Amino acid sequence: SYHLGIKSKSAGPAQHFYLKKVETSQSTTLSDSARAWNAIDGKSDPVYYHGSCTHTAHDQSDPWWRLLLPGIYRITAVSVTNRDELAERINNAEIRIGNSAENNGNNNPRCAVIPSIPAAQTATFQCGGMEGRFVNVYLPGAAKVLTLCEVEVYGAASLPNVAPSGTASQSTTLSDSARAWKAIDGNSDPVYYHGSCTHTAHDQSDPWWRLLLPGIYRITAVSVTNRDELAERINNAEIRIGNSAENNGNNNPRCAVIPSIPAAQTATFQCGGMEGRFVNVYLPGAAKVLTLCEVEVYGGTVRRL
Numbered sequence: 001s002y003h004l005g006i007k008s009k010s011a012g013p014a015q016h017f018y019l020k021k022v023e024t025s026q027s028t029t030l031s032d033s034a035r036a037w038n039a040i041d042g043k044s045d046p047v048y049y050h051g052s053c054t055h056t057a058h059d060q061s062d063p064w065w066r067l068l069l070p071g072i073y074r075i076t077a078v079s080v081t082n083r084d085e086l087a088e089r090i091n092n093a094e095i096r097i098g099n100s101a102e103n104n105g106n107n108n109p110r111c112a113v114i115p116s117i118p119a120a121q122t123a124t125f126q127c128g129g130m131e132g133r134f135v136n137v138y139l140p141g142a143a144k145v146l147t148l149c150e151v152e153v154y155g156a157a158s159l160p161n162v163a164p165s166g167t168a169s170q171s172t173t174l175s176d177s178a179r180a181w182k183a184i185d186g187n188s189d190p191v192y193y194h195g196s197c198t199h200t201a202h203d204q205s206d207p208w209w210r211l212l213l214p215g216i217y218r219i220t221a222v223s224v225t226n227r228d229e230l231a232e233r234i235n236n237a238e239i240r241i242g243n244s245a246e247n248n249g250n251n252n253p254r255c256a257v258i259p260s261i262p263a264a265q266t267a268t269f270q271c272g273g274m275e276g277r278f279v280n281v282y283l284p285g286a287a288k289v290l291t292l293c294e295v296e297v298y299g300g301t302v303r304r305l
Contacts, residue, residue, distance in 0.1 A: 022070060062106070080125070192227045255271040
């Protein structure tokens with residue numbers, strides 16, 4: 001069982017896992033010394049003024065903290081370390097786990113309600129193998145403050161991301177720094193000008209991006225990371241999965257329509273075990289641009305070719 005945020009119990013406290021790919025965020029941040037990533041820094045020091053705890057702004061409604069994992073994980077337990085003072089602030093916080101980014105992930109299924117945690121103590125909540133890539137601590141109510149001195153998430157990868165084993169192509173390419181393979185380079189940096197996103201030519205009709213897998217796979221879910229600017233360009237793109245190369249794979253059955261993805265965010269779409277070796281993101285319409293900062297495809301092999 002892995003502590004997905006930072007370390008593995010078996011590997012010792014200094015072993016880092018997925019540090020590049022794990023992302024933390026919170027609703028607001030009180031100061032530079034109280035940032036979201038403090039909750040996964042490997043230090044469970046409960047003294048707030050030592051600078052290893054998170055802290056949202058004062059008197060916020062419904063504050064939250066969120067961990068975005070590098071894939072879909074089966075979560076067995078979540079441990080939370082409370083601060084040494086004002087311990088009652090954590091009371092009635094909720095741990096939520098799932099794949100939806102709706103309401104910043106706070107609408108995902110609930111693992112547990114935290115009735116209370118004694119000052120400077122750690123409490124562990126069993127989640128029974130709930131699946132998701134978002135792990136949230138959500139504190140409903142008005143005039144609340146959320147402070148976390150450490151969050152540890154235990155579990156294992158539910159399904160691998162098979163996208164890096166495939167070959168990517170796209171309808172057109174704007175520049176050398178925007179090639180199709182940038183969507184499966186393992187880097188979900190959403191800043192387009194950092195050079196890790198795809199980009200089709202401007203004002204193209206029906207642009208598309210395609211992943212050709214090395215065999216026929218049963219696809220459970222597809223995650224898409226949107227760019228930081230011009231986020232609305234992704235609206236109404238379609239995820240299509242199948243074995244036909246007709247129309248560059250864009251005639252295959254549809255897994256989902258992407259209504260929108262907030263700027264610089266990742267959204268996961270459930271595909272229910274659809275089978276295919278082509279996974280397309282297809283944007284129907286005239287004068288469109290398709291940009292993808294990362295595409296992750298979760299599933300298992302049906303038959304290698």
